[in-house]
Amino acid sequence: MSLGFARKRTSNGGLASAKSRFVASVTIPLLLYESLGVFILGWAFALMFFDYSPGRLGGPILGLGGSNPFVGLGNFIEMVKGTSVEANLFRISLKNTLIFAVVILPLNLAITLPLAWLLESIGSRFRALYRTIYFLPVLTSSVGVALIWMTMYDPQAGWINAIIRFFGGTPVSWLSDPRAGFANVSVAMWAVILAYLWQDYGYNMVIFIAALQGIPLELKEAAMIDGASPWQVFLRITIPLIRPTMLFVCVMTMLSSFQVFDIIQVMTNGDPGYQTQVLMLDIYKNAFRYQNMGWAAAESFVLFLIVMGVTLIQMRLLRTNWEY
Amino acid sequence: MKRKLFALIAILAFVLAACGGGTEISDEPASGETTGGGQGPTVIRIWVHTNNAFIAGYDALIAAYEAEHPEVDIQLENFDYELYLQTLQTAMPAGEEADILQLFGTWTSQYYERLAPVPAEVMTVAQAQELFYAAPIGGYIVDGVLYGMPQEFNCEYGGVLVNKTLYEAAGLTYPPQWETMDDVIADALVLAQSDNTGMMTTAGFHFTSADPTVASFLAGIRQRGGDYWNADQTGFTFNTPEARAQLEWMAGAVDAGVVDPIVFNDSTNFVIDAFFQGKVGIGYIGTWAIAEGQANFPDFADEWDYFYLPAIEGDPVFVADSGWGLTVSPNSEHQDIAWDFILFATASVDNAAQWNIASGTIPAMPAVAESAEIAEAMPWIPKALDILPYGQYLGNMPDRDLVVYEIIYPHILNVLQGVETIDQALETIDAEANSTFR
Amino acid sequence: MTATTLPSPRTARQIHWGKFFSRLLGYLVLTLGLSLTLLPFIMMILSSFKTNLETLRVPPTFWPENPTIDNYLRIFNDPDLPLLRFYANSAFVAIFNVVTTLFTSALIGYLFAKFEFRGKKLLFGWFLTMMMIPTQITMIPSYVILARLGLINSLWGLVIFSAVDAFGIFMIRQFCQTLPNELLDAARIDGASEWQIFLRIVIPQLGAPLATLGILAFMNNWNAYLWPMIVLQRLEVRTLPIILTWFNSTHTGQGGLVMAATVLIILPILIVFVFFQRWIVQGFTMSGIKG
Numbered sequence A: 001m002s003l004g005f006a007r008k009r010t011s012n013g014g015l016a017s018a019k020s021r022f023v024a025s026v027t028i029p030l031l032l033y034e035s036l037g038v039f040i041l042g043w044a045f046a047l048m049f050f051d052y053s054p055g056r057l058g059g060p061i062l063g064l065g066g067s068n069p070f071v072g073l074g075n076f077i078e079m080v081k082g083t084s085v086e087a088n089l090f091r092i093s094l095k096n097t098l099i100f101a102v103v104i105l106p107l108n109l110a111i112t113l114p115l116a117w118l119l120e121s122i123g124s125r126f127r128a129l130y131r132t133i134y135f136l137p138v139l140t141s142s143v144g145v146a147l148i149w150m151t152m153y154d155p156q157a158g159w160i161n162a163i164i165r166f167f168g169g170t171p172v173s174w175l176s177d178p179r180a181g182f183a184n185v186s187v188a189m190w191a192v193i194l195a196y197l198w199q200d201y202g203y204n205m206v207i208f209i210a211a212l213q214g215i216p217l218e219l220k221e222a223a224m225i226d227g228a229s230p231w232q233v234f235l236r237i238t239i240p241l242i243r244p245t246m247l248f249v250c251v252m253t254m255l256s257s258f259q260v261f262d263i264i265q266v267m268t269n270g271d272p273g274y275q276t277q278v279l280m281l282d283i284y285k286n287a288f289r290y291q292n293m294g295w296a297a298a299e300s301f302v303l304f305l306i307v308m309g310v311t312l313i314q315m316r317l318l319r320t321n322w323e324y
Numbered sequence B: 001m002k003r004k005l006f007a008l009i010a011i012l013a014f015v016l017a018a019c020g021g022g023t024e025i026s027d028e029p030a031s032g033e034t035t036g037g038g039q040g041p042t043v044i045r046i047w048v049h050t051n052n053a054f055i056a057g058y059d060a061l062i063a064a065y066e067a068e069h070p071e072v073d074i075q076l077e078n079f080d081y082e083l084y085l086q087t088l089q090t091a092m093p094a095g096e097e098a099d100i101l102q103l104f105g106t107w108t109s110q111y112y113e114r115l116a117p118v119p120a121e122v123m124t125v126a127q128a129q130e131l132f133y134a135a136p137i138g139g140y141i142v143d144g145v146l147y148g149m150p151q152e153f154n155c156e157y158g159g160v161l162v163n164k165t166l167y168e169a170a171g172l173t174y175p176p177q178w179e180t181m182d183d184v185i186a187d188a189l190v191l192a193q194s195d196n197t198g199m200m201t202t203a204g205f206h207f208t209s210a211d212p213t214v215a216s217f218l219a220g221i222r223q224r225g226g227d228y229w230n231a232d233q234t235g236f237t238f239n240t241p242e243a244r245a246q247l248e249w250m251a252g253a254v255d256a257g258v259v260d261p262i263v264f265n266d267s268t269n270f271v272i273d274a275f276f277q278g279k280v281g282i283g284y285i286g287t288w289a290i291a292e293g294q295a296n297f298p299d300f301a302d303e304w305d306y307f308y309l310p311a312i313e314g315d316p317v318f319v320a321d322s323g324w325g326l327t328v329s330p331n332s333e334h335q336d337i338a339w340d341f342i343l344f345a346t347a348s349v350d351n352a353a354q355w356n357i358a359s360g361t362i363p364a365m366p367a368v369a370e371s372a373e374i375a376e377a378m379p380w381i382p383k384a385l386d387i388l389p390y391g392q393y394l395g396n397m398p399d400r401d402l403v404v405y406e407i408i409y410p411h412i413l414n415v416l417q418g419v420e421t422i423d424q425a426l427e428t429i430d431a432e433a434n435s436t437f438r
Numbered sequence C: 001m002t003a004t005t006l007p008s009p010r011t012a013r014q015i016h017w018g019k020f021f022s023r024l025l026g027y028l029v030l031t032l033g034l035s036l037t038l039l040p041f042i043m044m045i046l047s048s049f050k051t052n053l054e055t056l057r058v059p060p061t062f063w064p065e066n067p068t069i070d071n072y073l074r075i076f077n078d079p080d081l082p083l084l085r086f087y088a089n090s091a092f093v094a095i096f097n098v099v100t101t102l103f104t105s106a107l108i109g110y111l112f113a114k115f116e117f118r119g120k121k122l123l124f125g126w127f128l129t130m131m132m133i134p135t136q137i138t139m140i141p142s143y144v145i146l147a148r149l150g151l152i153n154s155l156w157g158l159v160i161f162s163a164v165d166a167f168g169i170f171m172i173r174q175f176c177q178t179l180p181n182e183l184l185d186a187a188r189i190d191g192a193s194e195w196q197i198f199l200r201i202v203i204p205q206l207g208a209p210l211a212t213l214g215i216l217a218f219m220n221n222w223n224a225y226l227w228p229m230i231v232l233q234r235l236e237v238r239t240l241p242i243i244l245t246w247f248n249s250t251h252t253g254q255g256g257l258v259m260a261a262t263v264l265i266i267l268p269i270l271i272v273f274v275f276f277q278r279w280i281v282q283g284f285t286m287s288g289i290k291g
Helices: A002-047 A074-081 A085-122 A127-139 A142-153 A159-166 A187-213 A217-225 A230-241 A243-258 A262-267 A279-289 A293-320 B002-020 B052-068 B081-094 B105-114 B125-131 B134-138 B164-169 B181-191 B210-223 B241-256 B271-275 B288-296 B335-346 B349-359 B372-377 B400-417 B422-434 C009-048 C070-076 C083-114 C120-132 C135-149 C166-176 C181-189 C194-205 C207-223 C226-231 C240-250 C255-288
Strands: B042-049 B072-079 B100-104 B148-150 B159-163 B200-206 B280-284 B304-308 B318-322 B324-328 B391-393
Touching: A002 A293, A002 C083, A002 C120, A002 C135, A002 C194, A074 A085, A074 A293, A085 A127, A085 A187, A085 A230, A085 A243, A085 A279, A085 A293, A085 B400, A085 B422, A085 C009, A127 A187, A127 C009, A127 C255, A142 A159, A142 A187, A142 A262, A142 C009, A142 C240, A142 C255, A187 A243, A187 A262, A187 C009, A217 A230, A230 A243, A243 A293, A262 A279, A262 C240, A279 A293, A279 C135, A279 C226, A293 C120, A293 C135, B042 B052, B042 B081, B042 B335, B052 B072, B052 B288, B052 B335, B052 B349, B072 B081, B072 B335, B081 B105, B081 C135, B100 B105, B100 B335, B105 B134, B105 B148, B105 B318, B105 B324, B105 B400, B125 B134, B134 B318, B134 B391, B148 B335, B159 B164, B159 B271, B159 B288, B164 B181, B164 B304, B181 B200, B181 B241, B181 B280, B200 B271, B210 B241, B210 B280, B210 B318, B210 B400, B241 B400, B241 B422, B271 B280, B271 B288, B324 B335, B335 B349, B349 B372, B400 B422, C009 C255, C070 C255, C083 C166, C083 C194, C083 C207, C083 C240, C120 C166, C135 C226, C166 C207, C181 C194, C194 C207, C207 C255, C226 C240, C240 C255
Parallel strands: B042 B072, B042 B100, B200 B280, B318 B391
Antiparallel strands: B100 B324, B148 B324, B159 B280, B159 B304
């Protein structure tokens, strides 16, 4: 008893210092580690103002300067009005990235929201099974997804053309025909969009399912009893209630589609004729194939600005409409 | 847990210390470690790209050299081709590259700042030009200084795989008797097949992969008497009548129906894959495809052989890259031994022949190419002897891969696929290629 | 329970029939979606049992004509393809990253939730910023640093920059704020050190969010492609997704073989998932929306 009291006294006296020791023992290594992050970020920021290639000797500090000259805003000016192959490819990649993201979003929502709602409203012991299967493509490595879809898109031995042939249609060289298109988007782009949707939609479905589960059952039942059809319930009650989730899903889907890389790199590597060259792929090629790292850093910054813009819009919208 | 954090701090300190050092060359190069102060053999490291046939050739050379020089231990490390570039680019600034580096000759002008020049007592520029064909040695000479020795003649021009089974099934004379390119087109038109929906299933003459397209484009310009370099090699001239004539010829062949570049190009039905699946009659590709096709498609049952195309006009003048060869790192502590090994491997007729046979490559030395040993092991090389002396070096481009793979090929393919006009393509190629000079 | 007035018999029957049809329709749509989801997997598995000649057939066959396990045998017996080594590489990277990020997320999230210190807002703002900065912007300098450290081609290179995960910190911070302070103070009064409190009291409370975070982190690391492709250039240190592209590029035109490799590489995580799937949905409920 007296021992416990003594301990309590010492711990009482040392409580504040024990706490601050604990804080220090965590924050000091953390600050050190994060200073590495600051350093990397600063370096990334500096790089975009240089014509930097790791193959050249360059100046004394991080190889900047010297044979890796400072170009100021040169990279950005070139992006806007340059005629070099890098500038042309950047503008093509930016356009393709925007197309990709803008097409993906509505398609994704049109699939995931109704499916999630159906799955939730049906309610049965099969629900977990359905949910599990819908989520399988999300877990699959994008490389695997790309390879599976490549075999299906094969112009000769692929299943998709086999089905088209069966119905008497004209087969399409899905991943290599630069002439064919639909709604001003090339078939190759549609092909990667479809594969990406297949891989990605289970993710949003799970988010929607989680949100739908959060809606109080009483609300729906009350509406049904008042004579509302399921469709009306969906439109008038469900949609407004999960609006924050929808906004979240929209933004996350946009963000990830702006940064798409894996599936396109494996399936088309930007072909045919750069019709599927997206920004991440262009950044990768410039940085690691052509050692044009200053340019690639400047491109990353543009991508960052886009991502930042989308994120800020997200925060704006979510702040006003967060709780229900 | 505290220990873990301590480890984290230690790592951080290490990271920061390493980064603070900037890009000055590391003061302790990892290369050329000797074990125990002069005792034991001197270790020489060689980096090469992954190609099993090449590696087999190097292993034999290393074994032979070590037998003659027991005090030297040569260690070979290989890297996948696409990533060998990255490894070089990162290791060289850090000074961590091997003593001997396998380099594609054309790359030398991008790397020479970080390579050791060949000492005059090993070989002079004049001696090298005497010893090797012009195309292979050309890339290793930058501003009049020699930086390495070629091991192969990288000839992408003019060589074709021909499927005998398809030839005979089509009722054509085999082996083909081609006098002009028109004869090739005539054969190809008979060989080409499409299914009932109009999709091409067999390409008659597949010349639409990246390397063949660019090789035939550049050779066509030269054979028609034009050039894609300006007078002092400081800029490109792609928008010329000769370039237009060649591009028109290529587009004409596609229009005639020898190949559908939508279904047969570099990324879809690449010529090696398609040929060794029996989907190509005449497949335009360098000799290196032979070994690769045989290795990757062991089940392929059709009979085939390798031939050379006639010139489009006049002599079979063509341009070629400087192929794979060996260079030395200036950070190596044993440059003398490194050069001795390179001479042993590349300048000795017997050794070079053995390496070419093992790797299935065209010799870089006329003396080797004309040898009976080579003719017996690789019967298609004597067929190439008529054209090899016409090979000229491509020229030192600021970024050869960028010009070939991102500028020339994509625009030509666009023309052949009908999504770009010849005028647009030539203008864009000219503008974009010239923008690579900065 | 909620309905205080019973519906009239007529509307009840209407609801019953309406329910029946909408349920039927619902099942049809769901099952259609299900088949479209499963079909590519089924094609992959079926193709992996076909001979290479059969995979080139026009039109393609659905069932393998002469089912064969040759493709699998060729992969297992390929001396250039030490599959177990690649599984081990992937597992090392994934598990190491999961353990470190879980530990740092728990620790830093707890710190942000329960402690006051100078510069807390600034540090928090930094993590907020880090969450918004896409990895590609730091990819290039990170790569050059790894190259200078000689960590290219080292699995450690995949681990060093991912020790702290901003998203994880946020999630745990959110969760820790619900922990009662009395619980922690009681332990302090009993003489427990701050580290003991963290390890023995806080961590056990974080089971659910840590499990979710762990599964998501494992999935991301296991399937990571771009960064490992840049960092791991030598064959023997590569992780599974990069091996798969490499295998595909060296075996073009051999559809059956490539599909067999795909099956071998993606199947393990699918099986693991089936056991853990409820955590993922829970995790989204907790983190995705409210985090």
